[in-house]
Amino acid sequence: MGKVDFSPxxxxxxxxxxxxxxxxxxxxxxxxxGQKLNELRxxxxxxxxxAPLREAMRELVQEGILTSIPYAxxxxxxxxxxxxxxxxxxxxxxxxxxxxxxxxLRDQRFYDELDRRHEAVKLxxxxxxxxxxxxxxLQLHGLIYEWADNSVLLETWQRLTSRLQMYxxxxxxxxxxPVPAEDVHETYVRLLKGKDMRAAQRxxxxxxxxxxxxxxxxxxxxxxxxxRGA
Amino acid sequence: MGKVDFSPxxxxxxxxxxxxxxxxxxxxxxxxxGQKLNELRxxxxxxxxxAPLREAMRELVQEGILTSIPYAxxxxxxxxxxxxxxxxxxxxxxxxxxxxxxxxLRDQRFYDELDRRHEAVKLxxxxxxxxxxxxxxLQLHGLIYEWADNSVLLETWQRLTSRLQMYxxxxxxxxxxPVPAEDVHETYVRLLKGKDMRAAQRxxxxxxxxxxxxxxxxxxxxxxxxxRGA
DNA sequence: GACAAGCAGATTGTCGACAATCTAACAAGA
DNA sequence: TCTTGTTAGATTGTCGACAATCTGCTTGTC
Numbered sequence: 311m312g313k314v315d316f317s318p319x320x321x322x323x324x325x326x327x328x329x330x331x332x333x334x335x336x337x338x339x340x341x342x343x344g345q346k347l348n349e350l351r352x353x354x355x356x357x358x359x360x361a362p363l364r365e366a367m368r369e370l371v372q373e374g375i376l377t378s379i380p381y382a383x384x385x386x387x388x389x390x391x392x393x394x395x396x397x398x399x400x401x402x403x404x405x406x407x408x409x410x411x412x413x414x415l416r417d418q419r420f421y422d423e424l425d426r427r428h429e430a431v432k433l434x435x436x437x438x439x440x441x442x443x444x445x446x447x448l449q450l451h452g453l454i455y456e457w458a459d460n461s462v463l464l465e466t467w468q469r470l471t472s473r474l475q476m477y478x479x480x481x482x483x484x485x486x487x488p489v490p491a492e493d494v495h496e497t498y499v500r501l502l503k504g505k506d507m508r509a510a511q512r513x514x515x516x517x518x519x520x521x522x523x524x525x526x527x528x529x530x531x532x533x534x535x536x537x538r539g540a
Numbered sequence: 541m542g543k544v545d546f547s548p549x550x551x552x553x554x555x556x557x558x559x560x561x562x563x564x565x566x567x568x569x570x571x572x573x574g575q576k577l578n579e580l581r582x583x584x585x586x587x588x589x590x591a592p593l594r595e596a597m598r599e600l601v602q603e604g605i606l607t608s609i610p611y612a613x614x615x616x617x618x619x620x621x622x623x624x625x626x627x628x629x630x631x632x633x634x635x636x637x638x639x640x641x642x643x644x645l646r647d648q649r650f651y652d653e654l655d656r657r658h659e660a661v662k663l664x665x666x667x668x669x670x671x672x673x674x675x676x677x678l679q680l681h682g683l684i685y686e687w688a689d690n691s692v693l694l695e696t697w698q699r700l701t702s703r704l705q706m707y708x709x710x711x712x713x714x715x716x717x718p719v720p721a722e723d724v725h726e727t728y729v730r731l732l733k734g735k736d737m738r739a740a741q742r743x744x745x746x747x748x749x750x751x752x753x754x755x756x757x758x759x760x761x762x763x764x765x766x767x768r769g770a
Numbered sequence: 771g772a773c774a775a776g777c778a779g780a781t782t783g784t785c786g787a788c789a790a791t792c793t794a795a796c797a798a799g800a
Numbered sequence: 801t802c803t804t805g806t807t808a809g810a811t812t813g814t815c816g817a818c819a820a821t822c823t824g825c826t827t828g829t830c
Contacts, residue, residue, distance in 0.1 A: 323610045360787045361591060372602030380553045381791045381812055400692040407633050457733045462630040466696050589815045611782055611821050
């Protein structure tokens with residue numbers, strides 16, 4: 311028999327597709343923080359009944375990017391400076407852990423995948439596709455979590471990723487200028503291939519801090535302004 | 541005007557109550573790992589239509605204690621030794637982080653709350669209410685997370701708690717013997733009130749390891765046996 | 771007896787309609 | 801003018817029925 315390993319076939323429920331659509335809309339900033347999601351309107355736009363839409367919304371509420379108030383509505387989460395601070399502060403510690411766990415498990419497949427994802431970021435950067443750039447950068451970053459061989463750690467990272475992506479998208483959207491062309495991940499990738507684990511951890515921490523300061527100042531600005539309604 | 545601060549009134553949707561009911565059933569082991577949840581049967585038992593039940597199930601799927609396969613059904617998650625290992629290994633690192641963050645924020649209210657929750661555990665222990673004992677012990681443990689002033693850290697803990705509670709319940713259910721009468725949390729509470737942070741962290745780590753070994757051996761046993769169907 | 775096709779029953783996914791609740795505007799009274 | 805009661809409209813929550821899919825059994829063929 312052939313040694314083909316088939317990937318699982320796609321979810322064929324409307325619910326799953328709705329989740330993907332909504333998540334994308336939120337993470338790319340098409341749906342703004344605080345905005346209310348009108349069930350009837352969205353279900354009509356998607357040509358879907360409210361049942362699967364509502365189920366999809368429940369999932370995203372649990373995922374942490376929507377929030378629901380009974381009989382009032384479901385809203386995109388607000389973003390405060392403290393939320394961003396909390397997420398990044400937490401992320402830094404998780405990163406150290408992930409690097410520590412993944413470190414002894416690095417192999418050729420790891421290095422190959424590292425390069426592959428690095429290339430994906432560079433491609434998105436060249437094409438000036440900011441959304442894709444954020445997405446690929448997070449995927450590059452997530453490799454250490456996938457390699458750390460801890461399901462809970464990985465799951466926690468994936469949850470956090472949603473919000474990080476949203477924060478970055480907001481940021482990009484706000485400053486609205488072309489993305490830095492230079493390759494900021496060069497050092498990160500090189501250190502992950504090297505022999506000094508502490509150095510890799512240190513860089514991950516400092517590298518994150520870099521973008522972080524910019525994001526924070528943006529978020530602080532946000533808090534002055536009133537939130538947008540429906 | 542009076543200075544009463546009213547707490548938010550309870551969720552009055554069926555969905556919220558169903559979530560609570562199902563979660564309780566799972567975390568106490570009434571619903572066993574791998575077991576299928578028949579929507580029609582459950583909705584009839586609860587005198588509720590399938591719509592809110594299904595929405596509740598989506599929430600619990602995202603919470604990580606149910607798993608769903610399209611057109612096949614929704615099941616209580618299986619518990620493997622690695623799952624437990626991952627959860628505890630992750631929990632240990634999180635504990636150190638939480639203690640570190642909460643440490644400088646300890647105040648009288650913290651100590652009072654610590655005592656209050658400690659008392660709750662002791663009460664449940666005296667009354668031989670194993671379910672409540674697990675619940676209160678986790679709440680005692682969770683105080684450092686609530687005090688760490690990081691929303692992401694707290695949220696991650698709360699998610700993890702569900703599964704920890706499930707693991708413990710399974711364990712208790714399996715060995716089926718009266719709970720240890722002595723107070724295993726005495727030292728933990730004392731150290732959290734003291735001045736040596738490192739000692740508190742060390743104890744948290746070692747204390748967890750204690751129960752952990754027992755749980756693991758139980759989980760390894762589970763894996764031999766076939767999973768129960770519906 | 772082994773195997774594939776097809777059928778029946780059960781279960782999940784989706785739909786459209788109704789009930790419960792909220793919001794905002796307006797009117798009435800102190 | 802401020803507060804309170806009322807009402808209409810819109811929106812969310814829930815329901816019962818139908819469609820799509822899966823599973824296991826039966827049947828027929830070799």
